[in-house]
Amino acid sequence: MCPCLGITSSLRINRLVEIGAYVDAAGVEVLLPRRYLPTGAAEGQMIDAFVYHDNEGRLIATTLHPLVEVGQVAILTAVNVTRHGAFMQWGIHRDLFVPYAEQSDEIREGYTYLVYAYIDELSGKIVGSTKLSKHLGNVPPLYKPGDKVEIQVYGRNDYGYRVVVDHQHWGMIYYSDISTHLSHGDKSEAYVIRVREDGRLDLSLSAVGYGKIASEAEWLMQLLHKHNGHLPIGDKSSPEKIRSVCKMSKKTFKTAVGMLYKEGRIVIDANFIALKEK
Structure with missing residues:
Protein backbone atom coordinates (compact mmCIF):
# COMPACT_ATOMS: atom_id res chain seq x y z
CA MET A 1 0.00 0.00 0.00
CA THR A 63 -3.06 19.14 -6.65
CA LEU A 64 -6.74 19.73 -5.92
CA HIS A 65 -7.67 19.77 -2.25
CA PRO A 66 -10.16 17.06 -1.23
CA LEU A 67 -12.88 18.00 1.23
CA VAL A 68 -11.72 15.22 3.54
CA GLU A 69 -8.50 13.21 3.86
CA VAL A 70 -7.88 9.85 5.49
CA GLY A 71 -8.33 10.07 9.25
CA GLN A 72 -10.50 13.17 9.02
CA VAL A 73 -14.18 14.01 9.37
CA ALA A 74 -15.98 16.46 7.08
CA ILE A 75 -19.50 17.31 6.03
CA LEU A 76 -20.15 16.02 2.50
CA THR A 77 -23.10 16.08 0.11
CA ALA A 78 -24.50 12.86 -1.38
CA VAL A 79 -24.53 13.19 -5.18
CA ASN A 80 -25.57 9.64 -6.12
CA VAL A 81 -27.06 6.68 -4.26
CA THR A 82 -27.01 3.05 -5.44
CA ARG A 83 -27.94 -0.26 -3.83
CA HIS A 84 -24.26 -0.75 -2.93
CA GLY A 85 -23.73 2.60 -1.27
CA ALA A 86 -23.58 6.36 -1.73
CA PHE A 87 -21.19 8.65 -3.57
CA MET A 88 -20.28 11.90 -1.82
CA GLN A 89 -18.92 15.05 -3.44
CA TRP A 90 -15.21 15.00 -2.60
CA GLY A 91 -13.81 18.15 -4.19
CA ILE A 92 -11.60 16.24 -6.66
CA HIS A 93 -12.28 14.41 -9.94
CA ARG A 94 -13.83 11.47 -8.13
CA ASP A 95 -16.59 11.05 -5.57
CA LEU A 96 -15.98 9.37 -2.21
CA PHE A 97 -17.81 6.06 -1.85
CA VAL A 98 -19.65 5.27 1.40
CA PRO A 99 -20.60 1.55 1.40
CA TYR A 100 -24.10 0.69 2.51
CA ALA A 101 -22.65 -1.23 5.48
CA GLU A 102 -20.87 1.94 6.64
CA GLN A 103 -24.00 4.10 6.78
CA SER A 104 -25.41 4.85 10.24
CA ASP A 105 -28.68 5.85 8.56
CA GLU A 106 -29.65 5.40 4.93
CA ILE A 107 -28.02 8.19 2.92
CA ARG A 108 -30.29 10.22 0.66
CA GLU A 109 -29.18 12.06 -2.46
CA GLY A 110 -28.83 15.82 -2.01
CA TYR A 111 -28.47 15.66 1.78
CA THR A 112 -25.32 16.39 3.78
CA TYR A 113 -23.64 14.03 6.25
CA LEU A 114 -20.60 13.98 8.49
CA VAL A 115 -18.27 11.43 6.91
CA TYR A 116 -15.08 9.84 8.23
CA ALA A 117 -12.54 8.84 5.56
CA TYR A 118 -10.37 5.75 5.97
CA ILE A 119 -8.59 3.07 3.94
CA ASP A 120 -10.59 -0.13 3.53
CA GLU A 121 -8.46 -3.12 4.55
CA LEU A 122 -9.87 -5.44 1.89
CA SER A 123 -9.77 -3.19 -1.18
CA GLY A 124 -6.94 -0.91 -0.10
CA LYS A 125 -8.98 2.06 -1.34
CA ILE A 126 -10.19 5.21 0.39
CA VAL A 127 -13.81 4.97 1.48
CA GLY A 128 -16.10 6.89 3.80
CA SER A 129 -18.28 6.05 6.78
CA THR A 130 -21.07 7.83 8.62
CA LYS A 131 -20.73 5.33 11.50
CA LEU A 132 -18.52 7.77 13.37
CA SER A 133 -18.68 5.92 16.70
CA LYS A 134 -16.90 3.02 15.00
CA HIS A 135 -13.93 5.19 14.08
CA LEU A 136 -13.72 7.88 16.78
CA GLY A 137 -12.65 7.60 20.41
CA ASN A 138 -10.36 4.63 19.83
CA VAL A 139 -7.26 6.32 21.27
CA PRO A 140 -6.98 8.03 24.69
CA PRO A 141 -7.31 11.83 24.46
CA LEU A 142 -4.06 13.48 25.57
CA TYR A 143 -5.47 16.87 26.51
CA LYS A 144 -5.37 18.99 29.64
CA PRO A 145 -7.83 21.69 30.78
CA GLY A 146 -7.44 24.86 28.75
CA ASP A 147 -6.12 23.19 25.59
CA LYS A 148 -7.50 24.63 22.36
CA VAL A 149 -9.10 22.14 19.96
CA GLU A 150 -10.96 22.12 16.64
CA ILE A 151 -14.54 20.86 16.74
CA GLN A 152 -17.33 20.02 14.31
CA VAL A 153 -20.94 19.68 15.42
CA TYR A 154 -22.39 16.18 15.08
CA GLY A 155 -25.78 16.67 16.73
CA ARG A 156 -27.57 17.59 19.92
CA ASN A 157 -29.29 15.86 22.83
CA ASP A 158 -31.03 16.83 26.07
CA TYR A 159 -27.79 18.17 27.56
CA GLY A 160 -26.05 20.01 24.76
CA TYR A 161 -24.20 19.66 21.47
CA ARG A 162 -22.25 16.52 20.67
CA VAL A 163 -19.12 17.39 18.68
CA VAL A 164 -16.19 15.72 16.96
CA VAL A 165 -12.87 16.90 18.41
CA ASP A 166 -9.76 17.11 16.20
CA HIS A 167 -11.19 14.37 13.93
CA GLN A 168 -10.49 11.75 16.63
CA HIS A 169 -12.58 12.17 19.78
CA TRP A 170 -16.08 12.89 21.06
CA GLY A 171 -16.87 16.01 23.05
CA MET A 172 -19.82 17.82 24.58
CA ILE A 173 -20.70 21.50 24.85
CA TYR A 174 -23.50 21.91 27.39
CA TYR A 175 -26.37 24.30 26.78
CA SER A 176 -25.51 26.02 30.06
CA ASP A 177 -22.08 26.93 28.66
CA ILE A 178 -23.25 28.39 25.36
CA SER A 179 -25.29 31.40 24.31
CA THR A 180 -25.53 30.79 20.56
CA HIS A 181 -27.15 28.22 18.28
CA LEU A 182 -24.99 25.64 16.53
CA SER A 183 -25.95 23.65 13.44
CA HIS A 184 -24.99 20.22 12.15
CA GLY A 185 -21.52 20.39 10.59
CA ASP A 186 -20.55 23.77 12.05
CA LYS A 187 -16.82 24.14 12.72
CA SER A 188 -15.29 26.12 15.55
CA GLU A 189 -12.46 26.38 18.04
CA ALA A 190 -13.15 25.23 21.59
CA TYR A 191 -11.36 24.80 24.89
CA VAL A 192 -11.08 21.69 27.03
CA ILE A 193 -12.75 22.00 30.42
CA ARG A 194 -12.08 18.42 31.46
CA VAL A 195 -11.37 14.92 30.15
CA ARG A 196 -14.03 12.53 31.43
CA GLU A 197 -13.37 9.00 32.64
CA ASP A 198 -14.98 7.60 29.49
CA GLY A 199 -12.45 9.48 27.34
CA ARG A 200 -14.90 12.10 26.14
CA LEU A 201 -14.31 15.81 26.54
CA ASP A 202 -16.33 18.58 28.16
CA LEU A 203 -15.72 21.77 26.20
CA SER A 204 -16.34 25.51 26.15
CA LEU A 205 -16.48 27.71 23.06
CA SER A 206 -14.48 30.41 24.82
CA ALA A 207 -11.38 30.52 26.97
CA VAL A 208 -13.55 32.38 29.46
CA GLY A 209 -15.40 29.13 30.14
CA TYR A 210 -12.13 27.45 31.06
CA GLY A 211 -10.96 30.51 32.96
CA LYS A 212 -14.07 30.36 35.13
CA ILE A 213 -13.30 26.77 36.11
CA ALA A 214 -9.66 27.66 36.76
CA SER A 215 -10.70 30.48 39.10
CA GLU A 216 -13.10 28.15 40.94
CA ALA A 217 -10.26 25.64 41.32
CA GLU A 218 -8.05 28.29 42.89
CA TRP A 219 -10.91 29.23 45.22
CA LEU A 220 -11.06 25.59 46.37
CA MET A 221 -7.31 25.68 47.01
CA GLN A 222 -7.75 28.78 49.16
CA LEU A 223 -10.51 27.06 51.15
CA LEU A 224 -8.36 23.96 51.60
CA HIS A 225 -5.45 25.99 52.96
CA LYS A 226 -7.83 27.87 55.24
CA HIS A 227 -9.28 24.62 56.65
CA ASN A 228 -6.04 22.76 57.34
CA GLY A 229 -5.97 21.03 53.95
CA HIS A 230 -9.32 19.26 54.25
CA LEU A 231 -12.90 19.94 53.08
CA PRO A 232 -15.79 17.59 54.04
CA ILE A 233 -17.33 17.50 50.56
CA GLY A 234 -16.81 15.06 47.73
CA ASP A 235 -18.42 13.35 44.76
CA LYS A 236 -21.15 11.79 46.91
CA SER A 237 -22.01 15.01 48.76
CA SER A 238 -25.37 16.64 48.09
CA PRO A 239 -25.55 19.78 45.93
CA GLU A 240 -26.84 21.66 48.99
CA LYS A 241 -23.87 20.69 51.14
CA ILE A 242 -21.39 21.57 48.40
CA ARG A 243 -22.98 24.98 47.92
CA SER A 244 -22.98 25.67 51.67
CA VAL A 245 -19.26 24.86 51.96
CA CYS A 246 -17.77 26.38 48.82
CA LYS A 247 -20.55 28.50 47.28
CA MET A 248 -20.60 26.72 43.90
CA SER A 249 -22.81 24.23 42.07
CA LYS A 250 -22.02 20.53 42.25
CA LYS A 251 -21.24 20.46 38.52
CA THR A 252 -18.72 23.32 38.84
CA PHE A 253 -17.28 21.73 41.99
CA LYS A 254 -16.71 18.38 40.27
CA THR A 255 -15.08 20.04 37.27
CA ALA A 256 -12.78 22.16 39.44
CA VAL A 257 -11.90 19.14 41.59
CA GLY A 258 -11.13 17.13 38.45
CA MET A 259 -8.76 19.86 37.29
CA LEU A 260 -6.91 19.97 40.62
CA TYR A 261 -6.72 16.18 40.79
CA LYS A 262 -5.23 15.86 37.30
CA GLU A 263 -2.69 18.53 38.26
CA GLY A 264 -1.70 16.40 41.25
CA ARG A 265 -2.59 19.06 43.82
CA ILE A 266 -5.29 17.21 45.78
CA VAL A 267 -6.50 13.76 46.76
CA ILE A 268 -10.18 12.93 46.48
CA ASP A 269 -12.68 10.68 48.20
CA ALA A 270 -16.42 10.15 47.89
CA ASN A 271 -17.02 12.45 50.88
CA PHE A 272 -14.01 14.77 51.09
CA ILE A 273 -11.12 16.42 49.26
CA ALA A 274 -7.70 17.17 50.74
CA LEU A 275 -4.40 18.75 49.81
CA LYS A 276 -1.88 16.25 48.50
CA GLU A 277 1.08 15.87 50.82
CA LYS A 278 4.37 16.87 49.25
Missing part, protein backbone atom coordinates in the same frame (compact mmCIF):
# COMPACT_ATOMS: atom_id res chain seq x y z
CA CYS A 2 1.25 3.48 -0.86
CA PRO A 3 2.13 5.29 2.43
CA CYS A 4 0.98 8.60 0.94
CA LEU A 5 -2.48 7.30 0.01
CA GLY A 6 -5.23 9.63 1.15
CA ILE A 7 -3.00 12.32 2.63
CA THR A 8 -1.71 15.49 0.96
CA SER A 9 2.07 15.12 0.88
CA SER A 10 5.12 16.86 -0.52
CA LEU A 11 6.17 14.65 -3.46
CA ARG A 12 9.22 14.80 -5.72
CA ILE A 13 8.78 15.01 -9.49
CA ASN A 14 10.77 12.06 -10.84
CA ARG A 15 10.23 12.60 -14.55
CA LEU A 16 8.20 14.69 -16.93
CA VAL A 17 6.20 12.94 -19.66
CA GLU A 18 3.78 14.09 -22.35
CA ILE A 19 0.69 13.37 -20.23
CA GLY A 20 2.06 14.99 -17.07
CA ALA A 21 4.66 13.90 -14.55
CA TYR A 22 5.47 10.90 -12.42
CA VAL A 23 5.93 11.78 -8.77
CA ASP A 24 7.64 9.73 -6.07
CA ALA A 25 5.02 8.74 -3.48
CA ALA A 26 7.26 7.09 -0.87
CA GLY A 27 8.91 4.82 -3.43
CA VAL A 28 5.86 4.36 -5.64
CA GLU A 29 5.71 6.24 -8.95
CA VAL A 30 2.32 7.89 -9.39
CA LEU A 31 1.07 9.88 -12.37
CA LEU A 32 0.23 13.55 -11.86
CA PRO A 33 -1.84 14.50 -14.96
CA ARG A 34 -0.65 17.49 -16.98
CA ARG A 35 -3.67 19.64 -16.02
CA TYR A 36 -2.40 19.66 -12.41
CA LEU A 37 1.23 20.34 -13.28
CA PRO A 38 2.30 23.92 -12.40
CA THR A 39 3.88 26.04 -15.12
CA GLY A 40 7.64 25.64 -15.21
CA ALA A 41 7.64 22.38 -13.23
CA ALA A 42 10.98 20.57 -13.37
CA GLU A 43 12.33 17.16 -12.48
CA GLY A 44 13.49 17.07 -8.86
CA GLN A 45 10.99 19.74 -7.82
CA MET A 46 8.81 19.09 -4.76
CA ILE A 47 5.05 19.51 -5.13
CA ASP A 48 2.13 19.15 -2.73
CA ALA A 49 -0.27 16.53 -4.06
CA PHE A 50 -3.02 14.16 -2.94
CA VAL A 51 -2.82 10.49 -3.96
CA TYR A 52 -5.94 8.37 -4.50
CA HIS A 53 -7.31 5.67 -6.85
CA ASP A 54 -8.95 6.71 -10.11
CA ASN A 55 -12.08 5.05 -11.54
CA GLU A 56 -9.91 2.29 -13.02
CA GLY A 57 -8.35 1.49 -9.65
CA ARG A 58 -4.98 3.03 -10.53
CA LEU A 59 -3.06 5.32 -8.19
CA ILE A 60 -3.15 8.92 -9.37
CA ALA A 61 -2.16 12.30 -7.92
CA THR A 62 -3.87 15.67 -7.93
Whole structure:
Protein backbone atom coordinates (compact mmCIF):
# COMPACT_ATOMS: atom_id res chain seq x y z
CA MET A 1 0.00 0.00 0.00
CA CYS A 2 1.25 3.48 -0.86
CA PRO A 3 2.13 5.29 2.43
CA CYS A 4 0.98 8.60 0.94
CA LEU A 5 -2.48 7.30 0.01
CA GLY A 6 -5.23 9.63 1.15
CA ILE A 7 -3.00 12.32 2.63
CA THR A 8 -1.71 15.49 0.96
CA SER A 9 2.07 15.12 0.88
CA SER A 10 5.12 16.86 -0.52
CA LEU A 11 6.17 14.65 -3.46
CA ARG A 12 9.22 14.80 -5.72
CA ILE A 13 8.78 15.01 -9.49
CA ASN A 14 10.77 12.06 -10.84
CA ARG A 15 10.23 12.60 -14.55
CA LEU A 16 8.20 14.69 -16.93
CA VAL A 17 6.20 12.94 -19.66
CA GLU A 18 3.78 14.09 -22.35
CA ILE A 19 0.69 13.37 -20.23
CA GLY A 20 2.06 14.99 -17.07
CA ALA A 21 4.66 13.90 -14.55
CA TYR A 22 5.47 10.90 -12.42
CA VAL A 23 5.93 11.78 -8.77
CA ASP A 24 7.64 9.73 -6.07
CA ALA A 25 5.02 8.74 -3.48
CA ALA A 26 7.26 7.09 -0.87
CA GLY A 27 8.91 4.82 -3.43
CA VAL A 28 5.86 4.36 -5.64
CA GLU A 29 5.71 6.24 -8.95
CA VAL A 30 2.32 7.89 -9.39
CA LEU A 31 1.07 9.88 -12.37
CA LEU A 32 0.23 13.55 -11.86
CA PRO A 33 -1.84 14.50 -14.96
CA ARG A 34 -0.65 17.49 -16.98
CA ARG A 35 -3.67 19.64 -16.02
CA TYR A 36 -2.40 19.66 -12.41
CA LEU A 37 1.23 20.34 -13.28
CA PRO A 38 2.30 23.92 -12.40
CA THR A 39 3.88 26.04 -15.12
CA GLY A 40 7.64 25.64 -15.21
CA ALA A 41 7.64 22.38 -13.23
CA ALA A 42 10.98 20.57 -13.37
CA GLU A 43 12.33 17.16 -12.48
CA GLY A 44 13.49 17.07 -8.86
CA GLN A 45 10.99 19.74 -7.82
CA MET A 46 8.81 19.09 -4.76
CA ILE A 47 5.05 19.51 -5.13
CA ASP A 48 2.13 19.15 -2.73
CA ALA A 49 -0.27 16.53 -4.06
CA PHE A 50 -3.02 14.16 -2.94
CA VAL A 51 -2.82 10.49 -3.96
CA TYR A 52 -5.94 8.37 -4.50
CA HIS A 53 -7.31 5.67 -6.85
CA ASP A 54 -8.95 6.71 -10.11
CA ASN A 55 -12.08 5.05 -11.54
CA GLU A 56 -9.91 2.29 -13.02
CA GLY A 57 -8.35 1.49 -9.65
CA ARG A 58 -4.98 3.03 -10.53
CA LEU A 59 -3.06 5.32 -8.19
CA ILE A 60 -3.15 8.92 -9.37
CA ALA A 61 -2.16 12.30 -7.92
CA THR A 62 -3.87 15.67 -7.93
CA THR A 63 -3.06 19.14 -6.65
CA LEU A 64 -6.74 19.73 -5.92
CA HIS A 65 -7.67 19.77 -2.25
CA PRO A 66 -10.16 17.06 -1.23
CA LEU A 67 -12.88 18.00 1.23
CA VAL A 68 -11.72 15.22 3.54
CA GLU A 69 -8.50 13.21 3.86
CA VAL A 70 -7.88 9.85 5.49
CA GLY A 71 -8.33 10.07 9.25
CA GLN A 72 -10.50 13.17 9.02
CA VAL A 73 -14.18 14.01 9.37
CA ALA A 74 -15.98 16.46 7.08
CA ILE A 75 -19.50 17.31 6.03
CA LEU A 76 -20.15 16.02 2.50
CA THR A 77 -23.10 16.08 0.11
CA ALA A 78 -24.50 12.86 -1.38
CA VAL A 79 -24.53 13.19 -5.18
CA ASN A 80 -25.57 9.64 -6.12
CA VAL A 81 -27.06 6.68 -4.26
CA THR A 82 -27.01 3.05 -5.44
CA ARG A 83 -27.94 -0.26 -3.83
CA HIS A 84 -24.26 -0.75 -2.93
CA GLY A 85 -23.73 2.60 -1.27
CA ALA A 86 -23.58 6.36 -1.73
CA PHE A 87 -21.19 8.65 -3.57
CA MET A 88 -20.28 11.90 -1.82
CA GLN A 89 -18.92 15.05 -3.44
CA TRP A 90 -15.21 15.00 -2.60
CA GLY A 91 -13.81 18.15 -4.19
CA ILE A 92 -11.60 16.24 -6.66
CA HIS A 93 -12.28 14.41 -9.94
CA ARG A 94 -13.83 11.47 -8.13
CA ASP A 95 -16.59 11.05 -5.57
CA LEU A 96 -15.98 9.37 -2.21
CA PHE A 97 -17.81 6.06 -1.85
CA VAL A 98 -19.65 5.27 1.40
CA PRO A 99 -20.60 1.55 1.40
CA TYR A 100 -24.10 0.69 2.51
CA ALA A 101 -22.65 -1.23 5.48
CA GLU A 102 -20.87 1.94 6.64
CA GLN A 103 -24.00 4.10 6.78
CA SER A 104 -25.41 4.85 10.24
CA ASP A 105 -28.68 5.85 8.56
CA GLU A 106 -29.65 5.40 4.93
CA ILE A 107 -28.02 8.19 2.92
CA ARG A 108 -30.29 10.22 0.66
CA GLU A 109 -29.18 12.06 -2.46
CA GLY A 110 -28.83 15.82 -2.01
CA TYR A 111 -28.47 15.66 1.78
CA THR A 112 -25.32 16.39 3.78
CA TYR A 113 -23.64 14.03 6.25
CA LEU A 114 -20.60 13.98 8.49
CA VAL A 115 -18.27 11.43 6.91
CA TYR A 116 -15.08 9.84 8.23
CA ALA A 117 -12.54 8.84 5.56
CA TYR A 118 -10.37 5.75 5.97
CA ILE A 119 -8.59 3.07 3.94
CA ASP A 120 -10.59 -0.13 3.53
CA GLU A 121 -8.46 -3.12 4.55
CA LEU A 122 -9.87 -5.44 1.89
CA SER A 123 -9.77 -3.19 -1.18
CA GLY A 124 -6.94 -0.91 -0.10
CA LYS A 125 -8.98 2.06 -1.34
CA ILE A 126 -10.19 5.21 0.39
CA VAL A 127 -13.81 4.97 1.48
CA GLY A 128 -16.10 6.89 3.80
CA SER A 129 -18.28 6.05 6.78
CA THR A 130 -21.07 7.83 8.62
CA LYS A 131 -20.73 5.33 11.50
CA LEU A 132 -18.52 7.77 13.37
CA SER A 133 -18.68 5.92 16.70
CA LYS A 134 -16.90 3.02 15.00
CA HIS A 135 -13.93 5.19 14.08
CA LEU A 136 -13.72 7.88 16.78
CA GLY A 137 -12.65 7.60 20.41
CA ASN A 138 -10.36 4.63 19.83
CA VAL A 139 -7.26 6.32 21.27
CA PRO A 140 -6.98 8.03 24.69
CA PRO A 141 -7.31 11.83 24.46
CA LEU A 142 -4.06 13.48 25.57
CA TYR A 143 -5.47 16.87 26.51
CA LYS A 144 -5.37 18.99 29.64
CA PRO A 145 -7.83 21.69 30.78
CA GLY A 146 -7.44 24.86 28.75
CA ASP A 147 -6.12 23.19 25.59
CA LYS A 148 -7.50 24.63 22.36
CA VAL A 149 -9.10 22.14 19.96
CA GLU A 150 -10.96 22.12 16.64
CA ILE A 151 -14.54 20.86 16.74
CA GLN A 152 -17.33 20.02 14.31
CA VAL A 153 -20.94 19.68 15.42
CA TYR A 154 -22.39 16.18 15.08
CA GLY A 155 -25.78 16.67 16.73
CA ARG A 156 -27.57 17.59 19.92
CA ASN A 157 -29.29 15.86 22.83
CA ASP A 158 -31.03 16.83 26.07
CA TYR A 159 -27.79 18.17 27.56
CA GLY A 160 -26.05 20.01 24.76
CA TYR A 161 -24.20 19.66 21.47
CA ARG A 162 -22.25 16.52 20.67
CA VAL A 163 -19.12 17.39 18.68
CA VAL A 164 -16.19 15.72 16.96
CA VAL A 165 -12.87 16.90 18.41
CA ASP A 166 -9.76 17.11 16.20
CA HIS A 167 -11.19 14.37 13.93
CA GLN A 168 -10.49 11.75 16.63
CA HIS A 169 -12.58 12.17 19.78
CA TRP A 170 -16.08 12.89 21.06
CA GLY A 171 -16.87 16.01 23.05
CA MET A 172 -19.82 17.82 24.58
CA ILE A 173 -20.70 21.50 24.85
CA TYR A 174 -23.50 21.91 27.39
CA TYR A 175 -26.37 24.30 26.78
CA SER A 176 -25.51 26.02 30.06
CA ASP A 177 -22.08 26.93 28.66
CA ILE A 178 -23.25 28.39 25.36
CA SER A 179 -25.29 31.40 24.31
CA THR A 180 -25.53 30.79 20.56
CA HIS A 181 -27.15 28.22 18.28
CA LEU A 182 -24.99 25.64 16.53
CA SER A 183 -25.95 23.65 13.44
CA HIS A 184 -24.99 20.22 12.15
CA GLY A 185 -21.52 20.39 10.59
CA ASP A 186 -20.55 23.77 12.05
CA LYS A 187 -16.82 24.14 12.72
CA SER A 188 -15.29 26.12 15.55
CA GLU A 189 -12.46 26.38 18.04
CA ALA A 190 -13.15 25.23 21.59
CA TYR A 191 -11.36 24.80 24.89
CA VAL A 192 -11.08 21.69 27.03
CA ILE A 193 -12.75 22.00 30.42
CA ARG A 194 -12.08 18.42 31.46
CA VAL A 195 -11.37 14.92 30.15
CA ARG A 196 -14.03 12.53 31.43
CA GLU A 197 -13.37 9.00 32.64
CA ASP A 198 -14.98 7.60 29.49
CA GLY A 199 -12.45 9.48 27.34
CA ARG A 200 -14.90 12.10 26.14
CA LEU A 201 -14.31 15.81 26.54
CA ASP A 202 -16.33 18.58 28.16
CA LEU A 203 -15.72 21.77 26.20
CA SER A 204 -16.34 25.51 26.15
CA LEU A 205 -16.48 27.71 23.06
CA SER A 206 -14.48 30.41 24.82
CA ALA A 207 -11.38 30.52 26.97
CA VAL A 208 -13.55 32.38 29.46
CA GLY A 209 -15.40 29.13 30.14
CA TYR A 210 -12.13 27.45 31.06
CA GLY A 211 -10.96 30.51 32.96
CA LYS A 212 -14.07 30.36 35.13
CA ILE A 213 -13.30 26.77 36.11
CA ALA A 214 -9.66 27.66 36.76
CA SER A 215 -10.70 30.48 39.10
CA GLU A 216 -13.10 28.15 40.94
CA ALA A 217 -10.26 25.64 41.32
CA GLU A 218 -8.05 28.29 42.89
CA TRP A 219 -10.91 29.23 45.22
CA LEU A 220 -11.06 25.59 46.37
CA MET A 221 -7.31 25.68 47.01
CA GLN A 222 -7.75 28.78 49.16
CA LEU A 223 -10.51 27.06 51.15
CA LEU A 224 -8.36 23.96 51.60
CA HIS A 225 -5.45 25.99 52.96
CA LYS A 226 -7.83 27.87 55.24
CA HIS A 227 -9.28 24.62 56.65
CA ASN A 228 -6.04 22.76 57.34
CA GLY A 229 -5.97 21.03 53.95
CA HIS A 230 -9.32 19.26 54.25
CA LEU A 231 -12.90 19.94 53.08
CA PRO A 232 -15.79 17.59 54.04
CA ILE A 233 -17.33 17.50 50.56
CA GLY A 234 -16.81 15.06 47.73
CA ASP A 235 -18.42 13.35 44.76
CA LYS A 236 -21.15 11.79 46.91
CA SER A 237 -22.01 15.01 48.76
CA SER A 238 -25.37 16.64 48.09
CA PRO A 239 -25.55 19.78 45.93
CA GLU A 240 -26.84 21.66 48.99
CA LYS A 241 -23.87 20.69 51.14
CA ILE A 242 -21.39 21.57 48.40
CA ARG A 243 -22.98 24.98 47.92
CA SER A 244 -22.98 25.67 51.67
CA VAL A 245 -19.26 24.86 51.96
CA CYS A 246 -17.77 26.38 48.82
CA LYS A 247 -20.55 28.50 47.28
CA MET A 248 -20.60 26.72 43.90
CA SER A 249 -22.81 24.23 42.07
CA LYS A 250 -22.02 20.53 42.25
CA LYS A 251 -21.24 20.46 38.52
CA THR A 252 -18.72 23.32 38.84
CA PHE A 253 -17.28 21.73 41.99
CA LYS A 254 -16.71 18.38 40.27
CA THR A 255 -15.08 20.04 37.27
CA ALA A 256 -12.78 22.16 39.44
CA VAL A 257 -11.90 19.14 41.59
CA GLY A 258 -11.13 17.13 38.45
CA MET A 259 -8.76 19.86 37.29
CA LEU A 260 -6.91 19.97 40.62
CA TYR A 261 -6.72 16.18 40.79
CA LYS A 262 -5.23 15.86 37.30
CA GLU A 263 -2.69 18.53 38.26
CA GLY A 264 -1.70 16.40 41.25
CA ARG A 265 -2.59 19.06 43.82
CA ILE A 266 -5.29 17.21 45.78
CA VAL A 267 -6.50 13.76 46.76
CA ILE A 268 -10.18 12.93 46.48
CA ASP A 269 -12.68 10.68 48.20
CA ALA A 270 -16.42 10.15 47.89
CA ASN A 271 -17.02 12.45 50.88
CA PHE A 272 -14.01 14.77 51.09
CA ILE A 273 -11.12 16.42 49.26
CA ALA A 274 -7.70 17.17 50.74
CA LEU A 275 -4.40 18.75 49.81
CA LYS A 276 -1.88 16.25 48.50
CA GLU A 277 1.08 15.87 50.82
CA LYS A 278 4.37 16.87 49.25
